[in-house]
Amino acid sequence: MKRRTMLVGIAALVTGVFAAPAMAAFPEKPITVICPWSPGGGTDVLLRALSKEAEKFLGQSITVVNQTGGAGAIGHNAIRAARPDGYTVGMITFELNSLPPQGLIPFDYKAFDPLMRVNADPAALTVKKDAPYNTLKEFVDYAKKNPSEITIGNSAPGSVWHIAAGLMADKTGIQVKHVPFDGAAPAVTALVGGHLKAVAVSIPEVRGQVQAGNLKILGVMDTERDALFPAVSTFKEQGVDVAFHTWRGLGLPKGVPADVKAKLADSFKKAMETPDFKEFLKKTSLNPAYLGPDDFSKFLAQNYKDVEAVMKGLGLAKK
Amino acid sequence: MDFGLLFHSFGNVMLDWHVLLAIFIGVTGGITIGALPGLTATMGVALLVPFTFGRPPVESLAMLLGIYCGGMYGGSISAILIRTPGTPAAAATVLEGYPMGQRGEAGRALAMALFASFSGGMIGALIMTFLSPFVAGVALEFSYVEYFALALFGLSVIISISGTSIIKGIMSGFFGLLLSTIGMDPISGFPRFVFGRMDLMEGPAFIPTLIGLFAVAELFSNIEKMGVTEKIQARIGQFLPSWADIKTSANNIGKSSLIGTIVGAIPGAGGDIAAFVSYAEAKRSSKHPEKFGTGLIEGVAATESANNACSGGAMIPLLSLGVPGDAVTAVLLGAFIIQGLQPGPLLYKEHLDVVYNVFASMIVANVAMLIVGAVGVRFFAKVIGIQKEILIPIIFVLSLVGSYAMRQNVFDVYLTIGFGVVGYIMQRYHYPLSPILLALILGPMAESNLRRSMVVSGGDWHILFSRPIAVGLMVLAVAFLAASVWNHKRIERRLTEAKLIAAEGASA
Numbered sequence: 001m002k003r004r005t006m007l008v009g010i011a012a013l014v015t016g017v018f019a020a021p022a023m024a025a026f027p028e029k030p031i032t033v034i035c036p037w038s039p040g041g042g043t044d045v046l047l048r049a050l051s052k053e054a055e056k057f058l059g060q061s062i063t064v065v066n067q068t069g070g071a072g073a074i075g076h077n078a079i080r081a082a083r084p085d086g087y088t089v090g091m092i093t094f095e096l097n098s099l100p101p102q103g104l105i106p107f108d109y110k111a112f113d114p115l116m117r118v119n120a121d122p123a124a125l126t127v128k129k130d131a132p133y134n135t136l137k138e139f140v141d142y143a144k145k146n147p148s149e150i151t152i153g154n155s156a157p158g159s160v161w162h163i164a165a166g167l168m169a170d171k172t173g174i175q176v177k178h179v180p181f182d183g184a185a186p187a188v189t190a191l192v193g194g195h196l197k198a199v200a201v202s203i204p205e206v207r208g209q210v211q212a213g214n215l216k217i218l219g220v221m222d223t224e225r226d227a228l229f230p231a232v233s234t235f236k237e238q239g240v241d242v243a244f245h246t247w248r249g250l251g252l253p254k255g256v257p258a259d260v261k262a263k264l265a266d267s268f269k270k271a272m273e274t275p276d277f278k279e280f281l282k283k284t285s286l287n288p289a290y291l292g293p294d295d296f297s298k299f300l301a302q303n304y305k306d307v308e309a310v311m312k313g314l315g316l317a318k319k
Numbered sequence: 320m321d322f323g324l325l326f327h328s329f330g331n332v333m334l335d336w337h338v339l340l341a342i343f344i345g346v347t348g349g350i351t352i353g354a355l356p357g358l359t360a361t362m363g364v365a366l367l368v369p370f371t372f373g374r375p376p377v378e379s380l381a382m383l384l385g386i387y388c389g390g391m392y393g394g395s396i397s398a399i400l401i402r403t404p405g406t407p408a409a410a411a412t413v414l415e416g417y418p419m420g421q422r423g424e425a426g427r428a429l430a431m432a433l434f435a436s437f438s439g440g441m442i443g444a445l446i447m448t449f450l451s452p453f454v455a456g457v458a459l460e461f462s463y464v465e466y467f468a469l470a471l472f473g474l475s476v477i478i479s480i481s482g483t484s485i486i487k488g489i490m491s492g493f494f495g496l497l498l499s500t501i502g503m504d505p506i507s508g509f510p511r512f513v514f515g516r517m518d519l520m521e522g523p524a525f526i527p528t529l530i531g532l533f534a535v536a537e538l539f540s541n542i543e544k545m546g547v548t549e550k551i552q553a554r555i556g557q558f559l560p561s562w563a564d565i566k567t568s569a570n571n572i573g574k575s576s577l578i579g580t581i582v583g584a585i586p587g588a589g590g591d592i593a594a595f596v597s598y599a600e601a602k603r604s605s606k607h608p609e610k611f612g613t614g615l616i617e618g619v620a621a622t623e624s625a626n627n628a629c630s631g632g633a634m635i636p637l638l639s640l641g642v643p644g645d646a647v648t649a650v651l652l653g654a655f656i657i658q659g660l661q662p663g664p665l666l667y668k669e670h671l672d673v674v675y676n677v678f679a680s681m682i683v684a685n686v687a688m689l690i691v692g693a694v695g696v697r698f699f700a701k702v703i704g705i706q707k708e709i710l711i712p713i714i715f716v717l718s719l720v721g722s723y724a725m726r727q728n729v730f731d732v733y734l735t736i737g738f739g740v741v742g743y744i745m746q747r748y749h750y751p752l753s754p755i756l757l758a759l760i761l762g763p764m765a766e767s768n769l770r771r772s773m774v775v776s777g778g779d780w781h782i783l784f785s786r787p788i789a790v791g792l793m794v795l796a797v798a799f800l801a802a803s804v805w806n807h808k809r810i811e812r813r814l815t816e817a818k819l820i821a822a823e824g825a826s827a
Contacts, residue, residue: 038365039361039362039365039366039650040361040364040365040368040649040650040653041649041653042653044365045368045369045653045657048368048369049369049372049657052369052372065727066726066727067726067727067728068726069517069518069520069521069524069726069728070503070517070518070520070521071503071508071520071521073517073520074517074518074520074726074728077517078727102508104508104510104520105517148777151774151775156508157503157504157505157506157507157508158508177774177775177777178774179463179771179774179775180505180506180508180771181771182505182767185642185643185649185652186586186587189458189459189586189642190462190463192459192640192642193458193459193460193461193462194459195462195463195775207661208641208656208661208662208663208665209641209663211661211663211665212641212661212663212664212665213664214664276372276373280372280657283656283657283658283659284656284657316508
């Protein structure tokens with residue numbers, strides 16, 4: 001009698017243990033989000049703000065882990081190689097499309113399952129406030145009159161802003177010297193100090209110095225004007241048809257079950273719509289650009305083609 | 320300067336117990352983070368930034384500044400006790416601090432580190448409060464040419480930290496420079512010496528290298544001595560330095576604090592450089608340079624006051640120009656923006672109260688650091704009395720966890736162990752390790768800025784001599800180099816004399 005009760009007990013326990021995972025809803029333990037960039041940087045702060053909101057909808061805590069190095073290569077690789085159970089999500093950034101053409105990583109966007117795009121920020125051609133040009137055309141004229149004088153700072157060799165500046169020079173037919181820095185901030189500092197002629201980085205990166213009256217924006221590489229600086233016209237309005245953005249989004253390793261992916265996509269989308277996160281975007285002047293999983297996939301494929309073509313044209317791609 | 324508002328800000332910070340508590344929590348957390356190898360003040364501040372969403376600016380900034388000040392001091396604790404700089408800025412503190420600890424004077428060294436950190440931090444904070452507008456301009460004067468010159472000047476310090484042999488010091492330095500070429504070329508983006516490994520694309524990560532060369536190497540040589548040497552008889556009752564120690568170090572503290580504040584105010588140059596430069600200056604101007612390296616209290620005073628003064632210095636360009644002065648202030652810039660505040664000239668115009676609150680918080684944080692540190696010193700110093708058999712495994716685990724924690728990468732753990740072996744061998748054959756660190760910090764700075772200058776000038780070398788600050792720094796570098804070679808000769812002479820006297824004494 002005693003033994004039978006025990007057997008029944010064990011049987012019940014075993015069934016219970018095996019049945020539980022199938023019944024429980026995802027997620028039942030904390031989620032890890034990989035950030036390929038350093039703590040405290042723009043990507044990191046954005047991801048932490050988003051994760052904080054998403055926790056409410058997932059009902060689990062989210063830990064942000066910074067796996068940095070190799071111009072984003074190490075973090076992207078970690079996301080790609082993570083166990084595809086939905087408990088590891090990652091923030092993928094523009095570099096996912098610029099590192100493969102340089103031959104720096106042996107995989108590309110196709111190795112990921114895209115979840116959503118979060119933001120997209122256009123490059124803005126920014127110069128010193130007291131510079132003798134006020135429009136893109138005057139800048140181009142000046143550059144043509146003074147060849148080899150224009151130096152444009154960017155955030156790293158082959159980086160998004162290097163490509164943006166190259167694209168601009170290519171489309172306007174001017175000669176410029178590209179000066180790579182270790183991140184956008186030192187390049188902006190060098191511009192404020194007068195050691196460079198221009199930078200073509202995103203608006204959040206120059207906003208403070210523009211508002212302080214040290215720098216001015218000559219044009220944004222976007223189809224629409226910026227919300228914060230509506231007086232600044234776009235490149236297209238000034239006769240140069242260039243639109244160029246950096247972007248950030250969330251991605252999963254390949255093979256995450258569809259229901260888990262749907263739950264994640266839904267929770268992070270809701271997180272993007274909370275008033276607190278909207279307030280955060282406003283304060284940091286980041287440009288929200290939500291795209292769902294399918295649209296983000298299409299966007300990645302198109303963006304990859306565009307970036308590769310531009311990099312080949314500029315000689316930044318590995319032959 | 321609006322003194323009424325400044326007093327009001329002090330009131331805001333000191334009379335609101337929320338803010339005061341935030342500072343004390345920040346300082347205590349900062350000291351802990353700083354003392355743990357692998358965790359730096361930068362990480363501490365970065366990890367806490369998200370928690371400041373939706374909290375009042377005075378309180379959040381006070382806590383972040385507390386971590387910043389505490390973390391800078393915390394690094395010296397592990398440098399003195401276990402030869403592991405808790406933060407890169409404490410790397411120079413190992414030079415004198417560790418020998419002092421081994422001599423049984425850990426308490427004295429810790430007390431001086433605390434006092435020097437407090438004095439340096441205070442001087443830096445006061446310069447920030449009263450002279451910001453004058454110092455801020457320096458930050459913008461620095462272009463690639465000046466940075467290259469600054470890196471050269473920094474490298475000229477190598478001889479001063481070489482120990483007994485100049486040749487071995489230079490060999491270590493060049494080994495470090497070679498290591499610093501591993502990774503992506505800073506201008507063309509081409510990967511160098513990476514052997515197809517993604518983990519090496521940014522070169523050997525600095526903190527794992529630091530932990531390997533110092534902590535792990537020392538553990539290996541400690542294992543060798545295990546059971547042979549006796550336990551260190553430590554005097555640990557002290558929590559403030561004696562009046563005599565303060566008197567011998569006062570001059571160095573003053574000088575180093577100034578060096579620290581200025582180096583801190585230059586964006587991209589931080590506490591690590593300031594500490595090494597101050598150490599070399601302390602040695603150069605000392606009456607008995609031959610005693611440096613054997614555990615000299617002035618050395619600890621110089622390095623610790625310099626790196627803490629850096630914090631105040633680095634805040635200057637952040638607040639007045641919106642340009643961060645070092646890695647921590649770069650993270651703080653983000654914290655300000657999340658609060659809806661844009662540091663820079665506009666902050667002074669529109670939110671002067673915030674600026675003054677930062678001044679007040681920084682000064683109060685330094686006082687809080689002195690209090691928390693003084694309470695802690697007695698406990699920290701006990702570490703040195705723990706039996707080696709127990710202490711070595713604990714430090715080994717902490718070292719490996721620390722090297723992993725920096726970017727959650729197992730490769731870095733192997734790197735740490737590898738550099739531990741390298742460090743052990745070098746130490747055994749009396750090759751100094753600090754020149755490697757200095758080269759790892761300054762090598763990339765020298766290379767990328769030289770190359771940047773060449774891009775801008777189109778390959779014309781004259782650009783290097785076209786700017787007065789740069790030329791001044793290069794002249795200083797040559798002068799310093801010459802002085803330290805001459806100084807070294809003097810040291811060798813004195814050491815031989817001492818030996819001769821000892822030998823005569825023995826034979827007589």
